[in-house]
Amino acid sequence: MAEFRNSSGGRIDRARPLTFRFNGKRYQGFSGDTLASALLANGVHLVGRSFKYHRPRGIVTAGAEEPNALVQLETGGYFEPNLRATQVELYDGLTASSQNAWPSVDFDIGAINGFFSKLFVAGFYYKTFMHPRSFWMRVYEPIIRRAAAGARAPSEADPDTYDKMHAHCDVLVAGAGPAGLMAALEAAKAGARVIVADEQAEFGGSLLGETSGIDGIPAAQWVEKMRADLAAFPEVRLLPRTTVTGYYDHNYLIMAERKTDHLGRGMGGVRQRLWKVRAKRVVLATGAHERPLVFADNDRPGIMLAGAARAYVNRYGVKPGNTGVVFTNNDSAYEAAIDLAKTGCRIEAIIDVRPQATGAMAQKARAAGLRIICGAAIAGVEGAKRVKAVEIAPLSSDGETVGGPVKRIECDFVAVSGGWTPAVHLLSQSGGKLRFDEAKACFVPNVSVQAETSAGACNGTLFLEGALEEGAKAGRAAVEAVGLMPAQESALPKVETVEAAPIHALWIVPGKKPVGHGKAKHFVDAQNDVTAADIMLASREGYRSVEHLKRYTTTGMGTDQGKTSNVNALAILSRTLSSPIPSVGTTTFRPPYTPVTYGTLAGRDVGELSDVARVTPMHGWHVARGAVFEDVGQWKRPWYYPKDGESLREAVNRECLAVRNGVGILDASTLGKIDIQGPDAAEFLNRVYTNAWSKLGIGRCRYGIMCKEDGMVFDDGVTTRLGENHFLMTTTTGNAAAVLDRLEDYLQTEWPDLKVYLTSVTEHWATASIAGPKARELVGELAPDLDLSNDAFPFMSMKEATVAGLAARIYRISFTGELSYEINVPAYQGMALWEAIFAAGETHGLTPYGTETMHVLRAEKGFIIVGQETDGTVTPFDLGMDWIVSTKKPDFVGKRSFSRPDTARTDRKQLVGLLTEDPEEVLPEGAQITADADGTPPMPMLGHVTSSYWSATLGRSIAMALIADGGNRQDTTVHAPLGVKTLACKVVKPVFFDSEGARLNG
Amino acid sequence: MLLIECPWCGPRDEIEFAYGGEAHIARPADPSKLSDAEWAEFLFFRSNPKGAHRERWVHAAGCRRWFNVERDTVSYRISRVYTGACEPVGEGQ
């Protein structure tokens, strides 16, 4: 049996010993221990080093609020940082180490920081490390990163499985302590669908460390009875080891469930689960966190919160030490003192800052033989790696100083209580407002914004009887609010109540020297090493808002979000500013309540499932052919088809030349397709496109540009008239959904009188685009009955025909500048069509090409790509496409904006072609263009390169750019400064090949 | 994640919807009659209130219908979901 483990008592299973390692040493604990309780049982208090000063730090709490005992577990893929030892359930073989202890917990080079502690005052980041600037990267940052706190990131992929669950309920109860259990039972009895979530392994909350009885039975037995009663209701779901971490709008809550962590890692099945809950009502019963007192050197290992000391001895059968001192400003620590004394600790004294101790609790303590020293404080602490003794001195009546005879008491632990802070984190996340309760010296819920109620300690009701009553009331109110009939009221469980004497708020406990002087430090935020002196300095420097103070001093900014420190920090600020706490404000809590693993958040959405992928009916063929894919929106499109180890450029050169000189084929199925029908379809197109549509003949195609009301290009594509009242619109691949939304918007809200119906048919069709001088020959073989002559089937028209035995629509349109036929068949026949085309194409040297080749070929022709040549600030005129804007139509979307003064400017950025002086140089896309070759930055930028490629057809590079007044810069030279060199370019028209269009009309 | 009640499909998570900005800003019947300032007012200026805000949503991953929502921009509480014409803020609650 470990040294500090009692032989009986607690909720651990002494028949099930477990072995674990901490910082390389082997220890033993029991089933039911946390890592923290098992360490304390072995006499280990020192668990880490502090963030700035690298002071030795010990376990302070027994729960989620722990600021110090951050550990990392396991190794390799199972490595996990940032865990609180107070919440890690012990399992056999567990391996843990301190997070902040370079190079080791016992000997720490960072402790040298203690000598330079004047450097680490409030705002130290801003003051110390700013100058000289060049020192930041080379000197300061590496030192800080090496020595400072914070976890390492895991270096290997996590092998475990995670998942997600969506749930709905009438009442979600967060926390299964006394208030939560009562609320859940009342809701369950009314027939409500109830979810009860609690972060601990067992339900019961504070009752798990309680020694008094409820309804005549031990509290733990009462909890078990409540749990069993709840479990019997079919509509009740009980979730232990589940933390409600986030409270979002409209009662949407996120919970993190740890399913197998307590068994070890790599257990198979689902390790952790993320719950997304929509609750009609929420009962918050999240309890309260004890606050430390801010006294000199209050961070020494062995000094812990009184409630935690009580929990360790009652719940885990672990003594925090042999000889202790209790230091408090309220009654709750008396219960700890009594329980500790009862279970084998020697309690030297209860030091109470209050001038008298005459209340019922004090009487009880005296009856138990405990010595109480009133009106006194701990003025100093001896011991660095473990408290050795404390110095007790009388407090002045105003609490500002200590004086008189100093009494030295030897001890190996101190149990401290500065009062309780309701855990209002979820309420704050929900948008609820708090108010400061002077009598209780804490913030309590005040105004609800969402459908929730706080009950018990998190509502400021810090005594058991009140928590039970409030819980029951909250449960009944919740079911009534969701329209159910509450069950008949039953008597509340009976508990022994001792009337509590009022708390005495003493926000800074004076030491032997004034705060900030001498070596002693009054810590407020132990995790971020923020002292009372830091806060006082910050307020002297003008930080008056608590939100600014937080960022400047970093108080409350750690992974614990200041659960034990926020109220003390606020109160010290208020004291320094001499303005009441409510007027200083309070901080807003943000999710998550405690850290959540990335695994839980990702769930199954990892690897192949991390994003949605859309593939065409011919996808398998592309994969088999070794295509390299590119993501376009959600689509996987073949980028290029490398042959025999070709590079991207080699493959694209080959594909380009094949299309220009023979015949190539592109899978164009991903283009957005919208079927438009109705008697007003042509009128509708007139209004949404810039050009005119009424006179387009049936079976004819037309290119259109769609603008937004501000006159900027939104999308483009070819639309075909299939019948008098029937059109098929194509959109860009990535913009199809946005175009459909926009068109629906106009039809439903602006022009509901138009009879037009839109259907997305993108995935109904598979499209094979055959392009090149030999395209007619190949298509002729595939569709022998179709007359492909220019007269019968001219450019920009559509025919229905049988292709390779399949009923198809053939569009003679071109994005490459070559003679081109786009063959469309129903999607399920896409692969059959593709394979038939290749069977026939073999003898013609048919070459599959990808999007990169398509981009090069269209750029040679000066065809734009929306989103590449345009960015939401470009009009059709800027693109030199005046011809596509109707001057006759009275109105269309965007028209009015073309005459706005800024849109009508003639020196706007306009699309031009660029030819580098050195034809071998390919400009990087996005390169900035300047007028001067050798200016010094900052210098005026004319614009930027939008598209740039090597053109195998032309044997040189080509580029397009948007540059100011581009129309008037024809034949001038501009420059692209690239840092290492500057490239001179000639401005030309953005058409590099076959400008008269002979090939696509041929 | 807001819970939005589509007038046609019922209450659904926000993720199914797309936002359409302030409601009841009709496209002018004849834009050519508007001065540059008036057209700019239509294009760019929105009321951006703190409190009740009437706004447009579309059930993009559902029935694809547009409708109006009155939502408090501070609490995000939705007081009303409706289709059709403009009504003054606060009516019909």
Ligand SMILES: [Zn+2]
């Ligand atoms: Zn809907």
